[in-house]
Amino acid sequence: MNAYYLAGRAARFALPALPTLLSVVTSFVLFVLFLAFQGKPALEACRLVFEGAFGSSFAWESTLQRAAPLMLTALCVALPARAGLIIIGGEGALVLGGLAAATVPLWLTGLTPPVTLIAMGLVSMSVGGLWVGLNGWLRQKRGLNETIGSLLLSYIAIALFNHLVEGPLRDPASLNKPSTVGLDYSLMIGLISEDYFRVHWGLVAGIIVCMLAYVLIRHSVTGFALDVVGGNIRTARMLGLPVDRLIIFTCVMGGAAAGLAGMFEVSAVQGSANASLIAGYGIGGILVSFAARHNPLAIILCATLVGGIEASGSLLQRRLDLPDATTLILQGILFTNLLAWESLMGRITQWRMTLEHQTIESKGAEVQHG
Numbered sequence: 376m377n378a379y380y381l382a383g384r385a386a387r388f389a390l391p392a393l394p395t396l397l398s399v400v401t402s403f404v405l406f407v408l409f410l411a412f413q414g415k416p417a418l419e420a421c422r423l424v425f426e427g428a429f430g431s432s433f434a435w436e437s438t439l440q441r442a443a444p445l446m447l448t449a450l451c452v453a454l455p456a457r458a459g460l461i462i463i464g465g466e467g468a469l470v471l472g473g474l475a476a477a478t479v480p481l482w483l484t485g486l487t488p489p490v491t492l493i494a495m496g497l498v499s500m501s502v503g504g505l506w507v508g509l510n511g512w513l514r515q516k517r518g519l520n521e522t523i524g525s526l527l528l529s530y531i532a533i534a535l536f537n538h539l540v541e542g543p544l545r546d547p548a549s550l551n552k553p554s555t556v557g558l559d560y561s562l563m564i565g566l567i568s569e570d571y572f573r574v575h576w577g578l579v580a581g582i583i584v585c586m587l588a589y590v591l592i593r594h595s596v597t598g599f600a601l602d603v604v605g606g607n608i609r610t611a612r613m614l615g616l617p618v619d620r621l622i623i624f625t626c627v628m629g630g631a632a633a634g635l636a637g638m639f640e641v642s643a644v645q646g647s648a649n650a651s652l653i654a655g656y657g658i659g660g661i662l663v664s665f666a667a668r669h670n671p672l673a674i675i676l677c678a679t680l681v682g683g684i685e686a687s688g689s690l691l692q693r694r695l696d697l698p699d700a701t702t703l704i705l706q707g708i709l710f711t712n713l714l715a716w717e718s719l720m721g722r723i724t725q726w727r728m729t730l731e732h733q734t735i736e737s738k739g740a741e742v743q744h745g
Contacts (some may be wrong), residue, residue: 407710409704423694444577451499454588455507457601464657467533471634503635506532508627536648585675586671636656639656666709
């Protein structure tokens, strides 16, 4: 293989990441201008964002703690996107999945802790999957726009969560902060390492689920069928593909991932279902998925980036007296830039096809001369 062939292959794989890289750069430029307009030390703020996200072992732990649920809620967007859907209801699936997981020990008594934890995971995935799957069913059977439907279902899920936590399922001992009955200590998922890596096992689960999702959409017949459905639904029907079943399947799988995120938030962080579950991880998952271009492996990296931005908020508040919500502004700018740079994808597809053609010609020429 000559150098030209290798460079062509590298360029083909790097081009899809170009809009995300340009979005990150332009977002920080606009963030600097936003802070400078207020008379704040903008460059120092950018340095503190990096320091608060990746500047120490504690910063890395805080970043990865936030990245774990973001990976799973991002899959709630990424998997349906393979079939051409824009689902933004991961927050609802997360809170209902977390609530379901918190109530499992109340109904399944007498089981060993490992069995109970497995049951909590399965129930949370089932509830999250059914909730987002309902949205897919409404789209296919009743013509409801999936973006509006997922948003409304998310609002309903949060309202239902608040009603149950503050009403029928409320622990009488929770006075100032309504919550369900706390989990027994034996049901709390511990840290990967108490001494060196104080991040819960939800991070490992998130990475594994992302890898499994990548295998599903890139190396399976179902994944190929989803690409056909997402590319042209009329062609998919002409080929005899079960379009309705595939679309509902991706919604169920995405909702199951978000529900699992809720289970880990309850059993590894909160210890019960309470208002802290509504932390915006479902909204953050939308940003992560679009930044990763709905690629499950890229979601791991993008979730780490967004988790780092969120983790740096407290440092900005302490050092520069900026509001903790400053990082939310940075995330909003990033999402807006992602949508703006999306227009590049048509040109990038053309560039990639040209590079593929040149790479094939180069390889053919090498074979002839060899």
